[in-house]
Amino acid sequence: MNVFAVASNTLPAMRWQPLCRRADLVAFSGVVAWLETSAAQVALFYLPGHTPELYALDHFDPFSNACVIGRGIVGDLNGAPVIASPLYKQHFRLSDGQCLEDERVQLRTWPVRFENDHVLIEA
Amino acid sequence: MATKETLIIIGNGMVGHHLVEQVIEAGALARFDVTVFGEERHRAYDRVHLSEYFTGRDAESLALCDADYYAQHGVTLYSNVKVTEIDRAAKTVVTASGRYAFDHLVLATGSFPFVPPIEGRERPGCLVYRTLSDLDAIRDAARNATNGVVVGGGLLGLEAANALRGLNLDTAVVEFAPRLMPMQVDREGGELLKEKIEALGVQVLTERATQRIEQGEQSRLRIVFQDDKVLETDLIVFSAGIRPQDELARDCGLEIGERGGVVIDDHCRTSDPAILAVGEVALWNQSIFGLVAPGYQMAKVAVSTLTGGDARFGGADMSTKLKLLGVDVGAIGDAHGERTPGARMFRYLDPLTQLYRKLVVSSDGKKLLGAMLVGDNGVYDTLLQYYANSLELPKEPASLILPQQSGAAPALGPGALPDTAMICSCHNVTKADICRALDAGAQDLAGVKGATKASTGCGGCATLLKSVVDFELEARGVEVDTSLCEHFAYTRQALYDIVRVEGIKTFGELMEKHGSPGHGLGCDICKPTVSSILASCFNEPIMDAAHVPLQDTNDTFMANMQKNGTYSVVPRIAGGEITPEKLMVLGQVAQKFELYTKVTGGQRIDLFGARLEDLPAIWGELIAAGFETGHAYGKSLRTVKSCVGSTWCRYGVQDSVGMAIALEHRYKGLRAPHKIKFGVSGCTRECAEAQSKDIGIIATENGWNLYVCGNGGMRPRHAELFATDLDDEALYRTIDRFLMFYVRTADRLQRTATWRENLEGGLDYLKEVILEDSLSLGDELERQMQTLIERYECEWANALSDPEKLKRFRSFVNDERPDPSIIMTSERGQLRPA
Numbered sequence A: 001m002n003v004f005a006v007a008s009n010t011l012p013a014m015r016w017q018p019l020c021r022r023a024d025l026v027a028f029s030g031v032v033a034w035l036e037t038s039a040a041q042v043a044l045f046y047l048p049g050h051t052p053e054l055y056a057l058d059h060f061d062p063f064s065n066a067c068v069i070g071r072g073i074v075g076d077l078n079g080a081p082v083i084a085s086p087l088y089k090q091h092f093r094l095s096d097g098q099c100l101e102d103e104r105v106q107l108r109t110w111p112v113r114f115e116n117d118h119v120l121i122e123a
Numbered sequence B: 001m002a003t004k005e006t007l008i009i010i011g012n013g014m015v016g017h018h019l020v021e022q023v024i025e026a027g028a029l030a031r032f033d034v035t036v037f038g039e040e041r042h043r044a045y046d047r048v049h050l051s052e053y054f055t056g057r058d059a060e061s062l063a064l065c066d067a068d069y070y071a072q073h074g075v076t077l078y079s080n081v082k083v084t085e086i087d088r089a090a091k092t093v094v095t096a097s098g099r100y101a102f103d104h105l106v107l108a109t110g111s112f113p114f115v116p117p118i119e120g121r122e123r124p125g126c127l128v129y130r131t132l133s134d135l136d137a138i139r140d141a142a143r144n145a146t147n148g149v150v151v152g153g154g155l156l157g158l159e160a161a162n163a164l165r166g167l168n169l170d171t172a173v174v175e176f177a178p179r180l181m182p183m184q185v186d187r188e189g190g191e192l193l194k195e196k197i198e199a200l201g202v203q204v205l206t207e208r209a210t211q212r213i214e215q216g217e218q219s220r221l222r223i224v225f226q227d228d229k230v231l232e233t234d235l236i237v238f239s240a241g242i243r244p245q246d247e248l249a250r251d252c253g254l255e256i257g258e259r260g261g262v263v264i265d266d267h268c269r270t271s272d273p274a275i276l277a278v279g280e281v282a283l284w285n286q287s288i289f290g291l292v293a294p295g296y297q298m299a300k301v302a303v304s305t306l307t308g309g310d311a312r313f314g315g316a317d318m319s320t321k322l323k324l325l326g327v328d329v330g331a332i333g334d335a336h337g338e339r340t341p342g343a344r345m346f347r348y349l350d351p352l353t354q355l356y357r358k359l360v361v362s363s364d365g366k367k368l369l370g371a372m373l374v375g376d377n378g379v380y381d382t383l384l385q386y387y388a389n390s391l392e393l394p395k396e397p398a399s400l401i402l403p404q405q406s407g408a409a410p411a412l413g414p415g416a417l418p419d420t421a422m423i424c425s426c427h428n429v430t431k432a433d434i435c436r437a438l439d440a441g442a443q444d445l446a447g448v449k450g451a452t453k454a455s456t457g458c459g460g461c462a463t464l465l466k467s468v469v470d471f472e473l474e475a476r477g478v479e480v481d482t483s484l485c486e487h488f489a490y491t492r493q494a495l496y497d498i499v500r501v502e503g504i505k506t507f508g509e510l511m512e513k514h515g516s517p518g519h520g521l522g523c524d525i526c527k528p529t530v531s532s533i534l535a536s537c538f539n540e541p542i543m544d545a546a547h548v549p550l551q552d553t554n555d556t557f558m559a560n561m562q563k564n565g566t567y568s569v570v571p572r573i574a575g576g577e578i579t580p581e582k583l584m585v586l587g588q589v590a591q592k593f594e595l596y597t598k599v600t601g602g603q604r605i606d607l608f609g610a611r612l613e614d615l616p617a618i619w620g621e622l623i624a625a626g627f628e629t630g631h632a633y634g635k636s637l638r639t640v641k642s643c644v645g646s647t648w649c650r651y652g653v654q655d656s657v658g659m660a661i662a663l664e665h666r667y668k669g670l671r672a673p674h675k676i677k678f679g680v681s682g683c684t685r686e687c688a689e690a691q692s693k694d695i696g697i698i699a700t701e702n703g704w705n706l707y708v709c710g711n712g713g714m715r716p717r718h719a720e721l722f723a724t725d726l727d728d729e730a731l732y733r734t735i736d737r738f739l740m741f742y743v744r745t746a747d748r749l750q751r752t753a754t755w756r757e758n759l760e761g762g763l764d765y766l767k768e769v770i771l772e773d774s775l776s777l778g779d780e781l782e783r784q785m786q787t788l789i790e791r792y793e794c795e796w797a798n799a800l801s802d803p804e805k806l807k808r809f810r811s812f813v814n815d816e817r818p819d820p821s822i823i824m825t826s827e828r829g830q831l832r833p834a
Ligand SMILES: Cc1cc2nc3c(=O)[nH]c(=O)nc-3n(C[C@H](O)[C@H](O)[C@H](O)COP(=O)(O)OP(=O)(O)OC[C@H]3O[C@@H](n4cnc5c(N)ncnc54)[C@H](O)[C@@H]3O)c2cc1C
Pocket: B010, B011, B012, B013, B014, B015, B016, B017, B037, B038, B039, B040, B047, B048, B049, B050, B051, B081, B082, B083, B084, B108, B109, B110, B111, B129, B130, B131, B156, B159, B245, B248, B278, B279, B280, B281, B289, B290, B291, B292, B293, B295
């Protein structure tokens, strides 16, 4: 079972597209959005007042093979913002998805930004 | 392989048992077939804690090993079998049922209580205090008695007196010498001890020689003293000293000391090299050692001798620290200052606080020769180290026993101790052993205890052990960094105090005021910890906006995440009691939402495989049927397991289910450093397995016995008896205090068992704080608990009434679909993750 095999097909040309609204986000925590164009689950982390203040990472946790990343705890380690997986507690850097406990593992990330009240993703 | 040699051990007491353990640990079973004979009905038990038999412990819990320990290791144990003869020529021992050949024999027959040859000492009601059977006899005799007398005011006599008092007898102690405990204390100390003990309602008669015992007039017996004065009593416990049980050795012609005892050399060999002797029966260098630690050392030496080693017994220190009838008494080395000419004494006597301390110091004032303490053993550990390691005393030795004011000598730091310093004499663990354990990978106090057994005997060295371990860890640069994480340079306990004292109500505020500089977000360590602290202090709903980002996913969604990202749902079923109607609702909900159903060990029902978006609907139905959240997801009270108790069970003596339900409702929702489990049993059969819980309660005829700090799981630990025969109110109050104290002082994710093991001062300290209120915290702890109880609200009911909170229960914020990656398959008629 790996739904993400689908998402790793050769991608169509990237474009900025609306994903959800600012009000859907939870400050200093994660929510998950469905990315129809890639059939992917995107975990969105919102850190108001920080730069950048929005991150998008793959919701799929390769250690547990389950979609849970967006439900972890947001924090920072040595100054870099991270998300801790709720199942086996590995940390992933929000900026590039790098796993801090295992250098071979990196989560997919997407460029995201606000436009007025909308969250846009480049995918 | 050659056939094995036969090793027979006579006596299955404390030392005999330790010998078996040592044989096993040394791998010597490869060489010996071991057979043990014990005259007592019970297999080896903890005689040192014999008196606890009267305060709630039974023979099984006093046993020194599991019932199948011997069998498992292939050691043959004959309990209830007395060896009646040793035939040295034939190398056999004789019992009522046969003869057994040996290659090696060890005598571990201990001692028997000495009963002076007084006329009438055989009358019914004349008893001794040594074995479980003796205590059974005392308990029987006490049934129809109103008063009791202990003849002998030594250490064991006072312990027996305390036991009689506990059996609700008017108690008197009769001592031949002019003072109590003549072996350990001097006149001043004895006076003070007498005052303290009389204050407890125990009558103390000194300088009384018992002439004879006759039929009484008001009571069953009457003691007649040398001056023809009399004392009437229903029972008498003789505690006039012990004598080595050396009859077998005498009869077969082994060398015996003038005043008894089987003579041994440094290798524990008797005058017949095939026969060894250990423990209280052995006489080494003209001395009998009436304590368990030297006996254990002999056992070790004996195993070395048996296996061709060269370990030697070199005598043992008889320093002791005790609490007798609640009074601290300590004696170190030459406490009377009689053994060294020119010794000087320092004495400190405070008649108000009833404290007496004496130092015996060498003539040059440099070395400690002995010490005596009555009323407070606080300085015992420090003094013992000065004595045992011949450390040079401070310039003014008196500073060691003067009350701690400014200018008093500081306590001896662990750094000042030499490597040879004995830290735990029960298990013979030196400072060097502790260092070795740390070098070999032990990482903390618990690790050192596991590796060395230090402080697992009498536990008297707990404080000292902790300070040595902390010191050594620090010395090795293993940061004994107590910082919670990189964001807070505080322990959980310190953060708790800050939050409470400053009334800080959010994580943001705490980070701003007390976070490490330069850090703003926190992490998965400090966020849940602070969340738990805030909940323990204020009990605001965890789903309130300010707390949401702090929670572990389980707390966020108030359910337990399983390995495929689905959740399990556990409604509260207080005490395990459930109506058929509610049971059916659980079935219906499970069926409707296709949940896998399993009964838990905590007497509840766990519904697995719930999808995030279904949780509110599931809870809507459960709450409508009268359920509330079970907090299975929280570091909080989980379950109170119970047996059916007196309502149904013919053995039950109290309503255990009623109590379990009351307790579960009282403490539900209490957030703590880790999860908390309770058990309530309706009688001593203990069907609720309460002694494996953080809080265990066992019904008695008179109320409830309370056990604390047990654990099942990875490192099982029996709960320890904490208080006896409490009524309902006293039980609540004690648990209120205990839990609040745990919440205040434990580390993050520290169960009560580990907390207790790391607690300086151990169980005694805990009892002082909770039962005797030594920190004057009792009221405050109770009030705090009361506030938390009053603020309880079902988190799920709260969330269901708030659409903002429910927004989070969607797989996708922009799409209605459920998570398509969750795939189930079926097994034994239910769904499970594919
Ligand atoms: C109430 C009480 C409190 C104590 N408190 C302390 C304390 O605080 N600290 C401390 O260090 N010590 C204490 N002690 C002393 C401690 O219990 C003893 O030092 C220790 O038990 C000695 O062990 P042992 O194996 O030599 O003797 P025991 O434990 O007495 O065991 C000897 C065993 O041999 C058996 N036996 C004897 N003859 C035969 C035979 N012919 N055939 C078969 N079996 C036989 C006996 O039945 C007995 O079970 C206390 C003792 C008592 C009674």
